Amino acid sequence: MTTLAPPPSQEDARRSHRAGPPADGGVAARARRLFTGPEEDPRWARPTLWGILLLATALYAWNLTSITGNTFYDAAVYSGTKSWKAFFFGALDSGSFITVDKPPFALWVMGLSARVFGYGTWQLMLPMIAAGTGSVAILYRQIKRDFGPIAGTISALVLTLTPITVAITRDTNPDPILVLLMMLGAAALMKAVRNGKLMPLVWSAVAIGFAFNTKMMQAYVVLPVFFLVYLWATNVSLGKRIRNLAVATVALIVSSAWWMVIVDLIPASSRPYIGGSTDNTVWDLVIGYNGFGRIFGASSSVGSQGNGASFGGSSGLYRMFNEIMGGQISWLIPFAAIALVGGLVLRGRAPRTDAKRAALMLWGGWFVLHFLTFSLAEGTFHPYYVTAMAPGIAALAGAGGVLLYRAFREGSAAKWAWVLPAAIAASSVWAVVLLQRVSGSGTVYTVAEIVVAVAGIASVLGLLVGRFTKRHRLMGFAALAAVVALLAGPAAYSVSAATSSTNGTNPTAGPSTGGGMGGGGGGMGGAPSGGTTGKSGSAPSNSGSGSGKMGTPPSGTAPSGSGSSTGKTGTTEAGTESGSKSTSESGAQSAGGGMGGGTQVSSEMITYLKKHQDGATWLLAVSTDQTASSIILESGQPVISMGGWSGSDNAMTLAKLKSLVKSGKLHYIIVSSDGGQGTSSAIATWVKAHGTAVKSSAYSSSSSTTSTSSSSTSSGLYRLDASDVS
Numbered sequence: 001m002t003t004l005a006p007p008p009s010q011e012d013a014r015r016s017h018r019a020g021p022p023a024d025g026g027v028a029a030r031a032r033r034l035f036t037g038p039e040e041d042p043r044w045a046r047p048t049l050w051g052i053l054l055l056a057t058a059l060y061a062w063n064l065t066s067i068t069g070n071t072f073y074d075a076a077v078y079s080g081t082k083s084w085k086a087f088f089f090g091a092l093d094s095g096s097f098i099t100v101d102k103p104p105f106a107l108w109v110m111g112l113s114a115r116v117f118g119y120g121t122w123q124l125m126l127p128m129i130a131a132g133t134g135s136v137a138i139l140y141r142q143i144k145r146d147f148g149p150i151a152g153t154i155s156a157l158v159l160t161l162t163p164i165t166v167a168i169t170r171d172t173n174p175d176p177i178l179v180l181l182m183m184l185g186a187a188a189l190m191k192a193v194r195n196g197k198l199m200p201l202v203w204s205a206v207a208i209g210f211a212f213n214t215k216m217m218q219a220y221v222v223l224p225v226f227f228l229v230y231l232w233a234t235n236v237s238l239g240k241r242i243r244n245l246a247v248a249t250v251a252l253i254v255s256s257a258w259w260m261v262i263v264d265l266i267p268a269s270s271r272p273y274i275g276g277s278t279d280n281t282v283w284d285l286v287i288g289y290n291g292f293g294r295i296f297g298a299s300s301s302v303g304s305q306g307n308g309a310s311f312g313g314s315s316g317l318y319r320m321f322n323e324i325m326g327g328q329i330s331w332l333i334p335f336a337a338i339a340l341v342g343g344l345v346l347r348g349r350a351p352r353t354d355a356k357r358a359a360l361m362l363w364g365g366w367f368v369l370h371f372l373t374f375s376l377a378e379g380t381f382h383p384y385y386v387t388a389m390a391p392g393i394a395a396l397a398g399a400g401g402v403l404l405y406r407a408f409r410e411g412s413a414a415k416w417a418w419v420l421p422a423a424i425a426a427s428s429v430w431a432v433v434l435l436q437r438v439s440g441s442g443t444v445y446t447v448a449e450i451v452v453a454v455a456g457i458a459s460v461l462g463l464l465v466g467r468f469t470k471r472h473r474l475m476g477f478a479a480l481a482a483v484v485a486l487l488a489g490p491a492a493y494s495v496s497a498a499t500s501s502t503n504g505t506n507p508t509a510g511p512s513t514g515g516g517m518g519g520g521g522g523g524m525g526g527a528p529s530g531g532t533t534g535k536s537g538s539a540p541s542n543s544g545s546g547s548g549k550m551g552t553p554p555s556g557t558a559p560s561g562s563g564s565s566t567g568k569t570g571t572t573e574a575g576t577e578s579g580s581k582s583t584s585e586s587g588a589q590s591a592g593g594g595m596g597g598g599t600q601v602s603s604e605m606i607t608y609l610k611k612h613q614d615g616a617t618w619l620l621a622v623s624t625d626q627t628a629s630s631i632i633l634e635s636g637q638p639v640i641s642m643g644g645w646s647g648s649d650n651a652m653t654l655a656k657l658k659s660l661v662k663s664g665k666l667h668y669i670i671v672s673s674d675g676g677q678g679t680s681s682a683i684a685t686w687v688k689a690h691g692t693a694v695k696s697s698a699y700s701s702s703s704s705t706t707s708t709s710s711s712s713t714s715s716g717l718y719r720l721d722a723s724d725v726s
Contacts, residue, residue, distance in 0.1 A: 045149035049140055049156065056136045056160040059498040060129040060169045064122055068504040069172035072645075073107065075629035076100045077172070078119055079638065080111040087111055089263065091272045092625055095617045095638035095665075098651045100625070101276030101289060103259060105213040106174030124172050131176040132169035136160050138183045139391055142190060146359045147399040154483065155398030159390055163493035163509030164328035168384040170497065171507045174214050175387050181211035182222060183391060186362060189226050193358050196236040198244045205248040209255025216290040218388065221373050223252075225365025233358035260286065273651035275625065275644045294379040311506055312374075312381045319375045320386070326434050327510045329386045329393070331490045333371075334430055336393045338423035339400020340364040346403050359399060367392030383508050397486070405479055408467060417467055421460045424482045428456030431489040441511035448492035455485035601627065601670065605717065606635045608699030609668055612719075613637070617665040621657075623647045623680070640666065643680065654682050662725040668694075670716045690725070691718030 033039075037046025072092075080087035082094040089096060090104030100107070109127045117123040136156050144152030159165065169176045185207035192200035204226065211219035227245060234241050260282040263271065268280050276289040285291075313322040320330045340360065347357035370389035374381065401420075408420040435449040462478025465471070497509035601622070609619050619637035622628050628641035642652035660666040669691070671684040694717040 041149055048153055052156045052160055053133055053137060056133045057129060059166050059494055060132045062498040064125060066501055067121060067125060067170050068501055069124060070504045071629045071633060072100060072625055073172045075632040076107050077110045077114055077124060078633060080107060081114050081119055089272050092628060092641055093632060093638035096272040097640045098273045098644060099275045101645055102174060102215060103213040105210055106177040109177055128169055128176045131180040135180050135183045138187055139394060142187055143395055143398050146355050147402050151398040151402040154401060155394045158332060158397045159394035161487055161490045161494045162390040163490055163497055164384055165387045165390045166494040167497040167502055167507040167509040168387045171504060173384060175384055178211050178214045178219060179388055181207050181214060189230060193230055193234050194355060196234050198247060201244050201248045202251045205252035206255045209252050212256040213259050216286055221369050222366055225362060225369060229358050229362045233353050235353040275649060295377050312383045315376055315378045317375050320371060325383055327493055328383050328508055329389060331431055332393050332397050332427055332486055334426040335423045335486060336367060336396035339396045339404055342419050343400040343403045346407055363392050363395035367396060382506050409475055421463050425460050428452055428485045435489055438511045444492045448488045451488040452485050455481045459485055601631060604699045606631060610635060614667060616667045621666055621669040654686055657683055658725045661720045662722045664722060667719055669718050687718050691720045694719055
């Protein structure tokens, strides 16, 4: 008896085709699919992704030589290329006197690039550009897997054109590395949710642990939603879910704490002082300056500048929409919020393990947790922090937008005829408000405002007319118009960020709004002068222009808290002696006082110090990280920052100073003419009593000076020798 098997389904045929050997030789076919995408994808999907990734790379790398890095981190990276000890600890100087106030993973990534390729602009920027573009690629893959290529494409494009993400990726702050690691954690988590296996969950925890070693507690913002999504949506028994989470928690603790434990176990005398801490421990940095101090505004670190110090406006639920932050991140927040609620409602009756709802929970929780954390934080807050919120907004815009569109097109008029048009209208109106705030700032913003208004109206009307007349093609064109309307404003800001110089300490996109320290950059990231050939561990000899780019001497870095709205905030227009470049030795804050405030460190002084270094480990001791980092990059020599970022760390004591002088490791120190408070006052008093004042005429080619010192013969610079220590 003959039986006839049923014909294979289309899905079975596709599986059979993918399982068999490629028709044209295997390797060539796989290489072609890398660029064209899987056969089941639309023909446009993979080329469009490559176009978006190319756009992202272009925005992040455009006019690379004009990028102004953060001098603070640039100096630490340079120091790490000169000393493996400084590399491991994340020390500001190669003599390893004090660390930066963050864990060193991002410094390691940039430092390895600089050791392999030599120190310079593109060498430091290469990992940042790769991290930014990699985050876009990961988001596309994650959203496409659950919601299709259209949703993935929209999400990738939104993340690419998020203004603050463009600005911070063109910088050497650690945030792009942080975001990439968090994205890797999210990808591994969703894999664990889908297959129920332990190892993807462990790798997710490890990724967040490395993110912790990039920016400490900020990496943990997403942890509550990670735990919730896995516990709720994974298709294994509750007991196994709890067990797996327990194992992953152990992995999280180990991957987060290993560096901290090692450093804190090393005797303080054998390692650098932990910058930003009050007791010279990483643990204090975790819970104080980089922990609760950021949230509640009162840090255990006297150098935290907590208690409300903010460059993003006052805390509160409106912060993300204010004059400073609005243009950086808020463009699609209304759309994302509506899409999140609508998407969850649409998936409300799906099984517990529904992948789409799990993804909405993950990215919605990512968005909400970051929004609340950044909005309500009362401690030090910089606009670029919110780049960590961008993946959540982008994911909801793509995934939620596609869900709303499908429901709008196929659902009943009573339930869904208004939700998608309302979301588009809300974000379009908000975009017009944001662009009105900067009206007159440039033609690009005026054009963007017109595009938003026209495309937004066309989109809303087209959707409504198409829905009620059953014209699906009209609805498709209206959806494209919505994408244009929602991205015209962010695109204008992003192009501005990519084509103009931004402040290296606190980069922002778009025109200056008078409070976010954005706009033109100010001399961040200079490379050491007198460097060598640019080989591994050395600095290129390309200084002298004073332009403030990496690869040139910085022109004077002031504390980031200076608060100027001129577009050059974070830098001081330092006076010069005989036309030379000079680095401002900024005054310490009142909490720290005294060491080095009100003086000038000119190129001529640096030349004098190098000539008379006499074998000392450190070229000079100054009060703050900002001043020390600029001198390190200009001189190529280690410089002591006695007071950390704000000048109020207890890194330098009188006993330690005497020990360094007596051993010949330090000869020169700058103290202010007006003394100071606390320990720094005692140091200043002792130095003035026992040291030899160096007159400015000893190194200046002119007797005239613009120094704030009382006369041209007093520079605040003192020479100390072993014989001066009793």
